[in-house]
Every structure is written in structure tokens, then in C-alpha cells.
Amino acid sequence: xxxxxxxxGRAIPFSEGQTILQAAVAAGAYIPHLCFHPDFKPHGSCKxxxxxxxxxxxxxxxxxxxxxxxxxxxxxxxxxxxxxLVQMLFVEGNHFCPSCEKSGDCKLQATACDLGMVSPHxxxxxxxxxxxxxxxxLLLDFNRCILCSLCVRAxxxxxxxxxxxxxxxxxxxxxIVNSRTGRLVDSDVSAGDRAxxxxxxxxxxxxxxxxxxxxxxxxxxxxxxxAVADASAQIEER
Amino acid sequence: MxxxxxxxxxxxxxxxxxxxxxxxxxxxxxxxCDVGIIEGGLCNAENVEVLREFRRxxxxxxxxxxxxxxxxxxxxxxxLSLPLLLQEVYRSEPxxxxxxxxxxxxxxxxxxxxxxxxxxxxxxHFIPGCPPSADAIWQVLTGLLEGRExxxxxxxxxxx
Numbered sequence: 199x200x201x202x203x204x205x206x207g208r209a210i211p212f213s214e215g216q217t218i219l220q221a222a223v224a225a226g227a228y229i230p231h232l233c234f235h236p237d238f239k240p241h242g243s244c245k246x247x248x249x250x251x252x253x254x255x256x257x258x259x260x261x262x263x264x265x266x267x268x269x270x271x272x273x274x275x276x277x278x279x280x281x282x283l284v285q286m287l288f289v290e291g292n293h294f295c296p297s298c299e300k301s302g303d304c305k306l307q308a309t310a311c312d313l314g315m316v317s318p319h320x321x322x323x324x325x326x327x328x329x330x331x332x333x334x335x336l337l338l339d340f341n342r343c344i345l346c347s348l349c350v351r352a353x354x355x356x357x358x359x360x361x362x363x364x365x366x367x368x369x370x371x372x373x374i375v376n377s378r379t380g381r382l383v384d385s386d387v388s389a390g391d392r393a394x395x396x397x398x399x400x401x402x403x404x405x406x407x408x409x410x411x412x413x414x415x416x417x418x419x420x421x422x423x424x425a426v427a428d429a430s431a432q433i434e435e436r
Numbered sequence: 437m438x439x440x441x442x443x444x445x446x447x448x449x450x451x452x453x454x455x456x457x458x459x460x461x462x463x464x465x466x467x468x469c470d471v472g473i474i475e476g477g478l479c480n481a482e483n484v485e486v487l488r489e490f491r492r493x494x495x496x497x498x499x500x501x502x503x504x505x506x507x508x509x510x511x512x513x514x515x516l517s518l519p520l521l522l523q524e525v526y527r528s529e530p531x532x533x534x535x536x537x538x539x540x541x542x543x544x545x546x547x548x549x550x551x552x553x554x555x556x557x558x559x560x561h562f563i564p565g566c567p568p569s570a571d572a573i574w575q576v577l578t579g580l581l582e583g584r585e586x587x588x589x590x591x592x593x594x595x596x
């Protein structure tokens with residue numbers, strides 16, 4: 199691992215085949231991201247990790263690292279675009295943080311705070327989405343889904359169950375459960391699956407665990423997401 | 437109530453400002469104001485009227501708290517129909533078999549959906565939180581009084 203690229207002036211080492219974001223995360227450098235997780239194949243959907251490389255903008259999770267590349271990430275212009283993306287995610291779903299068990303551990307919320315978001319700016323969609331409480335150990339609240347597909351990838355690649363999928367296109371894209379009835383209880387998902395622990399927001403939640411860590415003492419209550427080296431592991435252990 | 441959380445700093449504030457319409461003064465009409473602070477989402481026709489009046493009378497309008505900013509918990513009724521909600525509240529409770537849905541002309545008409553303030557009028561500043569911390573309110577108010585505008589400190593941005 200001798201080749202490096204420059205991320206906001208800092209030399210980031212990388213190995214052959216790594217993307218810019220993979221190398222940055224491995225080096226402890228923060229590029230805002232939501233649909234990326236170091237353990238899973240990049241999806242390139244949320245675009246929050248967009249950076250400028252050689253004068254062109256691209257998603258850093260799917261852009262191969264190249265020796266000597268000059269990458270801009272933490273600039274006012276790029277952060278303003280990230281803020282707009284995050285605001286759109288907030289209005290496309292129903293994100294009521296005060297009533298969400300994931301508050302303080304939520305990457306969407308933490309990313310928004312880090313970008314200085316104080317309002318969603320756009321008009322709310324207030325979509326009508328169901329809640330699936332059929333499973334004895336898990337709750338599915340589709341109101342908070344940002345379509346990152348991490349549960350889809352984890353179920354397919356780690357659990358070997360293909361329990362989740364994204365269906366539909368454009369604004370009609372939605373998370374579905376692979377079971378005869380479409381309900382979680384009729385799928386082969388279990389509480390120990392990796393898929394039910396990777397959700398960056400509060401869609402897949404374990405039941406009977408509410409407030410096991412009090413509000414105010416959760417991962418992003420203590421430090422901003424940009425200062426937490428790898429928040430994924432800390433949150434998934436819960 | 438969150439404004440009262442700024443505690444003894446209220447006295448410092450009172451040296452510099454004069455309250456117009458507020459829960460403390462109970463003045464019904466809005467006068468010409470430099471700063472208007474509004475909390476809560478838009479749930480009924482009166483809310484919209486008051487908000488528009490505030491916008492006309494205030495040079496700077498501040499949305500305070502989660503309900504004002506994204507509808508908050510009341511907006512969780514938005515995927516249900518209003519008739520269904522009224523039936524549920526006034527006709528379905530035990531003992532309410534003979535109850536009626538209130539229909540007095542003096543009552544403001546509820547809106548089909550709860551809306552945040554920025555969807556109806558221009559908002560100049562937002563103070564998020566449920567409720568916002570006293571320090572966040574203080575930082576915005578003192579900033580406005582001193583004529584400076586800068587983003588809320590990161591530690592003061594909370595959505596819960």
C-alpha cells in the first residue's frame with residue numbers, strides 16, 4: 199500500500215481496487231455518506247459522498263482511487279449540495295426524530311446535524327407508509343426508509359436469505375420483504391441476522407429494547423458523526 | 437415554555453426588548469415587531485391566519501421547535517383522513533356513543549394535514565429541537581439583537 203491520493207490536502211493511502219471512500223474510511227478520514235458501509239459492496243445511490251475529482255463530481259463510494267488524484271470533499275459548495283440531498287431525504291419520508299427510538303444513533307440525523315441542517319427547507323411529502331409489527335422480535339417502520347439498500351445487501355451477501363429488496367422505480371421505489379404475504383413474520387429473517395443491524399436509520403428496530411441507552415448518551419449525542427472514526431460497529435453492537 | 441428556560445437571562449433580554457403578543461402578555465392583536473417567534477405546526481385555519489398576520493407584522497420570523505419546522509408529532513396524523521380522526525376521537529371512545537363531532541362556527545376548521553410553517557410563509561430562522569435548548573434560543577436571540585447572523589453551533593443542533 200504505497201500509492202496515495204490527496205483528500206482535502208491529506209495524503210490517503212490506498213490499495214488496488216479500493217474506491218476513494220473505502221480508502222478514506224480505512225484511513226480514518228471522514229467523507230459524509232449514508233448508503234455506504236465498509237463491509238458491503240458500494241451501492242452508489244444516496245450521492246451524499248459526492249466529491250470533486252479532477253474538476254468533476256462523482257460519488258466517492260464508486261469512484262476508484264487513483265494515485266496522485268486531487269479530491270475535494272469538505273468544501274462549502276459540496277457540503278451545500280450534500281445538505282440539499284439530506285433535506286430531500288427528510289421530506290420524502292416521515293422523519294419524526296422525537297418519536298424515533300434510533301434518535302442519537304441515526305446516521306441520517308447525525309449527518310444532517312453535521313451539515314448544519316436546521317430545517318428540511320422543501321415541502322414535505324408526508325407519504326402514507328405502513329408499519330410492519332408482525333415479527334415477534336423486530337419492528338419495520340417504512341416511514342424512515344432512505345432506500346440505502348444496506349439491509350438488502352447484508353441479507354443477500356452475509357445472511358444468504360435475500361429477505362429484503364427494493365421494488366418499483368423513481369418516487370415509487372420502496373423496500374419490500376421477501377415472503378409469501380409480504381410480512382416480516384412470514385420471512386425467514388431472525389433477530390440475529392446482520393441485515394437487521396445495519397440499518398442507518400430507524401426502519402428495522404429490535405422490539406423490547408427501547409431506551410436501553412438513554413437519549414443524550416448515544417453515539418452521535420456524544421460526538422458529531424465526522425469525529426467518530428467508524429460509527430457502524432458501535433451502533434450495530436446494540 | 438422553552439423560552440422561559442433561558443432563566444435569569446430573561447432579565448437581560450427584557451432590558452433590550454419589549455414583548456408584544458405573547459402567552460405572557462395575552463395581547464390578541466399583533467403589533468409591528470422586529471422579531472416574531474412561532475412554535476407549533478399549522479393544524480387549523482386559525483393557525484394559518486395568525487401565522488400570516490405575524491409574517492406581515494414582523495421583520496424577522498423565527499420558527500421554534502420541531503412542530504414548527506416539520507410538523508412534529510401532530511403531523512403523524514397526516515396519513516389518516518380527517519373524518520376518520522374526528523370519528524375516532526369523538527365517537528369511538530368508551531362512553532362517547534352519543535357524542536357529537538364539534539361543529540360550532542367559532543371553532544377553527546382543522547386542516548386535512550398538519551404543515552410546517554415554511555410551507556406557508558417565508559421563515560428567516562429555524563431553531564430545531566423538541567424542545568430546543570435554552571442555549572440555542574439564547575444564541576439566536578442574542579445574535580439577532582446584536583445584528584449578527586451565524587449558524588447555530590453544532591452542539592446546539594438537535595432534532596429530538
